[in-house]
Amino acid sequence: MTTGSPLRVGVFVFDDCEELDVVGPYEVLAWWARHSALRPEVVTFSADGAGVRCAKGLRLVPDHGAADVGPLHVLVYPGGQGTRTLLRDREHLDWVRWMRARVPLMTSVCTGALVYAAAGLLAGRPATTHWGAFDELAVIDPSVLRDTESRFVDDGDVVTSAGVSAGIDMALHLVARLDSPEEARTVRRGIQYDPAPPV
Amino acid sequence: MTTGSPLRVGVFVFDDCEELDVVGPYEVLAWWARHSALRPEVVTFSADGAGVRCAKGLRLVPDHGAADVGPLHVLVYPGGQGTRTLLRDREHLDWVRWMRARVPLMTSVCTGALVYAAAGLLAGRPATTHWGAFDELAVIDPSVLRDTESRFVDDGDVVTSAGVSAGIDMALHLVARLDSPEEARTVRRGIQYDPAPPV
Numbered sequence: 001m002t003t004g005s006p007l008r009v010g011v012f013v014f015d016d017c018e019e020l021d022v023v024g025p026y027e028v029l030a031w032w033a034r035h036s037a038l039r040p041e042v043v044t045f046s047a048d049g050a051g052v053r054c055a056k057g058l059r060l061v062p063d064h065g066a067a068d069v070g071p072l073h074v075l076v077y078p079g080g081q082g083t084r085t086l087l088r089d090r091e092h093l094d095w096v097r098w099m100r101a102r103v104p105l106m107t108s109v110c111t112g113a114l115v116y117a118a119a120g121l122l123a124g125r126p127a128t129t130h131w132g133a134f135d136e137l138a139v140i141d142p143s144v145l146r147d148t149e150s151r152f153v154d155d156g157d158v159v160t161s162a163g164v165s166a167g168i169d170m171a172l173h174l175v176a177r178l179d180s181p182e183e184a185r186t187v188r189r190g191i192q193y194d195p196a197p198p199v
Numbered sequence: 200m201t202t203g204s205p206l207r208v209g210v211f212v213f214d215d216c217e218e219l220d221v222v223g224p225y226e227v228l229a230w231w232a233r234h235s236a237l238r239p240e241v242v243t244f245s246a247d248g249a250g251v252r253c254a255k256g257l258r259l260v261p262d263h264g265a266a267d268v269g270p271l272h273v274l275v276y277p278g279g280q281g282t283r284t285l286l287r288d289r290e291h292l293d294w295v296r297w298m299r300a301r302v303p304l305m306t307s308v309c310t311g312a313l314v315y316a317a318a319g320l321l322a323g324r325p326a327t328t329h330w331g332a333f334d335e336l337a338v339i340d341p342s343v344l345r346d347t348e349s350r351f352v353d354d355g356d357v358v359t360s361a362g363v364s365a366g367i368d369m370a371l372h373l374v375a376r377l378d379s380p381e382e383a384r385t386v387r388r389g390i391q392y393d394p395a396p397p398v
Contacts, residue, residue: 172396
């Protein structure tokens with residue numbers, strides 16, 4: 001199977017994934033996909049292709065199921081309450097390892113890192129997660145080198161981000177890395193990402 | 200019709216609305232709804248209740264249609280390419296004015312302000328929009344006092360935000376205003392909104 005694009009990004013969605021974990025990176029990467037000369041492609045997919053209900057109640061209909069999503073260059077694995085079910089699901093963890101063997105760049109947002117850890121992807125490696133989930137991460141795999149300071153951790157073929165909104169920063173980093181800092185700045189300007197939290 | 204909640208927030212969605220315009224505020228407000236003692240409620244709705252395809256391709260299924268969404272205290276009107284169709288739709292503009300007469304707090308993200316302007320809601324008032332849409336805004340209603348500097352503009356019963364990601368900042372402001380700055384800080388910490396754009 002060929003994709004016609006060397007930069008095919010898949011955003012995985014599941015029941016009780018956190019809304020902004022999905023859509024923060026999606027917005028950045030899809031903006032990039034629309035404007036970059038590299039013509040990347042961004043798709044969403046769920047395990048079985050069915051719609052999902054996110055953690056706060058938003059309903060999404062993905063483009064594909066895992067069986068027909070096709071080859072990916074980048075996987076984005078969001079966090080959310082639903083990760084607590086998935087990290088105990090042996091079949092799902094087998095699938096994560098199967099993806100690891102095929103997808104060059106595995107990324108996670110927030111507590112998506114807990115699932116990666118449960119699948120063994122983070123053993124002995126630096127990683128981050130939501131600030132409230134570092135203890136859980138240590139229980140799942142004590143060998144993970146927990147980075148509690150960084151907004152995201154780029155360890156080559158695995159990139160993890162901190163909680164929820166940090167997925168936006170990680171996605172801009174991915175654009176800078178896979179394309180160019182200039183292109184990432186163009187996306188940043190497009191989504192007017194000059195954050196100024198009022199509280 | 201009563202809602203059982205004095206703080207019922209409706210996020211309007213439509214074809215070609217921008218993904219993060221919707222989900223940035225939704226995440227902030229829904230997080231607040233889950234944790235606040237005020238027990239606010241956040242719902243999504245489309246004109247006819249059917250699913251929508253957002254501007255970058257994400258498909259959302261709303262909770263309601265406009266006919267059955269019920270009374271709202273706050274309307275969130277996102278931007279996106281789809282606004283260019285809606286701001287020329289007389290029936291839709293009538294509906295926006297109908298909402299204005301019933302919803303105490305009308306808010307917009309990004310180019311949602313263009314539709315508000317076309318409906319006459321911003322006449323002679325300060326407002327903002329996406330940085331690339333100020334000229335369009337001036338053509339639609341030259342009396343709008345365009346604020347090109349602020350992340351969002353709170354003019355009492357109308358609050359407009361700048362482009363795309365600015366909806367997150369506006370939504371935190373809404374939580375601070377409708378509930379308390381302390382509550383808004385709790386949401387900010389929950390979504391780990393300590394932005395650090397890498398480019």
